[in-house]
Amino acid sequence: MIFDKWIAAFTHEKLTCSACKKEFSVKELRKSHYICPECAKYMRIGGRERINQVVDKKSFEEFATGLSSVDFLEFPGYADKLTKAIDATGEDDAVICGHATVGGYPCAIFVMDSRFMMASMGSVVGEKITRTFEYATEHNIPVIGFTASGGARMQEGIISLMQMAKCSAAVKKHSTEGNLYITVLTDPTTGGVTASFAMQGDIILAEPNALVGFAGRRVVEQTTKSQLPDNFQSAEFILEHGFADAIVPREELNDTLATILKLHGKEQAAV
Amino acid sequence: MTPYEKLKLTRQNGRPTGIAFINGVIDDRVELHGDRRFAEDAAIISGIGSLDGMPVTYIAIEKGVDLATRMKTNFGCPKPEGYRKALRLMKQAEKFRRPVVCFVDTSGAYPGAEAEERGQGEAIAENIIEMLGLKTPTISVVIGEGGSGGALALCSSDRVYMMENAVYSVISPEGCASILWKDASRAEDAAQCLRITADDMKNFGVAETIIPENYEDFAATCAIIKKNLKDDLTMLLQKDDDTLLADRYARFRKFGIYEENGETKGTVSYTC
Numbered sequence A: 001m002i003f004d005k006w007i008a009a010f011t012h013e014k015l016t017c018s019a020c021k022k023e024f025s026v027k028e029l030r031k032s033h034y035i036c037p038e039c040a041k042y043m044r045i046g047g048r049e050r051i052n053q054v055v056d057k058k059s060f061e062e063f064a065t066g067l068s069s070v071d072f073l074e075f076p077g078y079a080d081k082l083t084k085a086i087d088a089t090g091e092d093d094a095v096i097c098g099h100a101t102v103g104g105y106p107c108a109i110f111v112m113d114s115r116f117m118m119a120s121m122g123s124v125v126g127e128k129i130t131r132t133f134e135y136a137t138e139h140n141i142p143v144i145g146f147t148a149s150g151g152a153r154m155q156e157g158i159i160s161l162m163q164m165a166k167c168s169a170a171v172k173k174h175s176t177e178g179n180l181y182i183t184v185l186t187d188p189t190t191g192g193v194t195a196s197f198a199m200q201g202d203i204i205l206a207e208p209n210a211l212v213g214f215a216g217r218r219v220v221e222q223t224t225k226s227q228l229p230d231n232f233q234s235a236e237f238i239l240e241h242g243f244a245d246a247i248v249p250r251e252e253l254n255d256t257l258a259t260i261l262k263l264h265g266k267e268q269a270a271v
Numbered sequence B: 001m002t003p004y005e006k007l008k009l010t011r012q013n014g015r016p017t018g019i020a021f022i023n024g025v026i027d028d029r030v031e032l033h034g035d036r037r038f039a040e041d042a043a044i045i046s047g048i049g050s051l052d053g054m055p056v057t058y059i060a061i062e063k064g065v066d067l068a069t070r071m072k073t074n075f076g077c078p079k080p081e082g083y084r085k086a087l088r089l090m091k092q093a094e095k096f097r098r099p100v101v102c103f104v105d106t107s108g109a110y111p112g113a114e115a116e117e118r119g120q121g122e123a124i125a126e127n128i129i130e131m132l133g134l135k136t137p138t139i140s141v142v143i144g145e146g147g148s149g150g151a152l153a154l155c156s157s158d159r160v161y162m163m164e165n166a167v168y169s170v171i172s173p174e175g176c177a178s179i180l181w182k183d184a185s186r187a188e189d190a191a192q193c194l195r196i197t198a199d200d201m202k203n204f205g206v207a208e209t210i211i212p213e214n215y216e217d218f219a220a221t222c223a224i225i226k227k228n229l230k231d232d233l234t235m236l237l238q239k240d241d242d243t244l245l246a247d248r249y250a251r252f253r254k255f256g257i258y259e260e261n262g263e264t265k266g267t268v269s270y271t272c
């Protein structure tokens, strides 16, 4: 598995760029926002690292902790995959949620972590994201969501599909109350997550070159029976087709988010 | 029948498709076309009509009955414009507080390049969230294949009925098998693992009602659907908007089985 290597590298505080294969210290990469110093490739970032980059120092308080997935269908290989992902990442599942401030403005935040089973969405991911929106609705604060996902977690069968609707219902309620929701599409945002809360933001930002799409590239190729453009399903592609508001470079993300929050000026009403 | 045999049955020639259900269940039909944005999509047939005098908006995914119609409907795989047409009609229904009835039968949303260009993910996401907020009653009937997000885009409703032999799944068993075992031919095993039958849906709380199938007498089957729809819609129409939306929220909020600090949670009780 590519990710085992990735994680092994991580524990040794060194990471290898998947594009140019050069190795860098985590310290160096933190400074560069995990943009490869050699070839400028946007490397994938773990959930906690992402939070550190985006929120005001020491402002993050995690909630909805202690939730873990159950192999209720006794699905082949699921229990094993979960154990491995937990061991490798030190996380309970594929999303981290909490409240924080960005540029001094309070918000609820969720960050999906593709290192955990490609951040596929099962009951735990759906429940935690739903709770994030319910918390934000209760406190009248914006939600910032970093999406990354291979899609619904098939090992939880139809219940994983229902998470798309469960989360969407919570997004709707939050929205109806006049609250702001910003999504940041990160590499890779696909399948059921694209087809639900990733695309339901009032403002949809994307990271440069992030893969964003619904169907898998191979399926699309088979269906279309022709060569797809190189930038197919990239952030640039979806911007060009009108499905993202802006592509924001990583080093500017914090400022952009803070400005958007400021323009929605609800800070007095908050927690 | 095994789950896989049921899936194959839903794809069989001669099984009634969306259009047969519309004709059998809805009277006074006026078909309405187009998404008013880009195009008309033949994979979705929609319009207004009545259920024993009760005006309703109907939306059905149509797989086609022969090669020519199947080509036209992309074998029942809607494009973004199909979902946007459905949403347009649902919003129109909301304006008149007219109930919405959806007949769902798809292996999934159309996965072609042009569908991606026109925002297939966004179209489905928008349908799901707007259905969840729709201020008029909604009932979906899975008549054959309920394929993943492409089905959920028309199933985020107050009630879901399953035809006795219909299936509903997060991923096609073929797709699941090829990911799991790198072998699409093990779809039969995957279908077993995924739990896709009408009984499974009822157990999970994903569906409320199972409609018995009697294809010797399809009119009788339609009469049962009609009666269920009429009764449920009459009851749902009595709820005020706030209650309707709160109940719909609760319907979806309950889904999830997980452990929280060592305790198994989730109001859905299901064991294999």
Ligand SMILES: [Zn+2]
Binding pocket: A017, A018, A019, A020, A021, A022, A036, A037, A038, A039, A040, A041
């Ligand atoms: Zn590099």
